[in-house]
Amino acid sequence: MALEIHAIISILVTVVAIASAKLVDFYKFKKLEGSYKALVVIILLIVIAEGIYLSINFDLLTYALETVTSLSAILIFAAFVYLNKLQNAASGISIALSTNIHVGSKIEIENRKGTILKLGLTKTIIEIDEDKKRIWIPNKKFDEVLVSISRKEQKPSTINLENKN
Template identity: 80%
Template sequence: MASEIYAIISVVITIGVIISAKIIDHYKFKTLDGSYKALVVIILLVVIAEGVYLSINFDLLTYALETVTSLSAILIFAAFVYLNKLQNAASGISIALSTNIHVGAKIKIENHKGTIFKLGLTKTIIEMDEDKSRVWIPNKKFDEVLVSISSIKAKPSDYDLEKASVDN
């Protein structure tokens, strides 16, 4: 009886975590391109963890323990393979939460000056001042090199209109 109660509590907590992640994504990361992909990965990991917990709790994985162990090893290997992307994604989330870095801000990075055109989960697009070309910068560069960002906020609507005309 106690295991059923714990299972119900676990499912309720899992649903709460998924709803919280969706709310955080919607309100905090709505301007960050690629955040939906990260949300899907987080939800998948939470659902898999819940499935494993329930399976162990009700002895459903007794015969498949080797499979679960193998899958864990594969996930760890995949984490090492995609380490660069994961680091860029973590930096992208940090950038999205920052109040100083936003679309339209003037930036100087590694002797290049420009304006932030678009923020993404793993990369930021800068429009260069000298020739109006666009440069993609991995987000972890913001943690590795000296970056100068102006504190003057440009009107985001100007950049949204330009972005819309470029995308179409």
């Protein structure tokens, strides 16, 4: 009986975690293009973790534990393969939470001046002032180089986000 109560509590915690992730995505990241992809990955990880927990406690996947272990190794390998995308996504979330960078802000990065057109999960689109060309900047670039950002109502401010790690 206690095992069933723990399972019900675990499922309720999982539902609350998923609802919380959806609320954070809706209220904090709704303007961040591609944030739904990160949300789907987070929800999948939560559901997989819950499934593993329940299956271990109820001995549902005793024989499949080796398969789960192998899949974990594959996921770790995939994380290394997609490390660049994951770093850009982490930087994109940081940019979305920042109060300094917004769509419409004037920006100077690596001696190129332009206007931010779109903030994405892994890249930011900027229109260069000189020739009106659009360039895609990987979001982790904002963590690596000196960036100057200004808005119409404020004086330019320079932020240096070099190697926060």
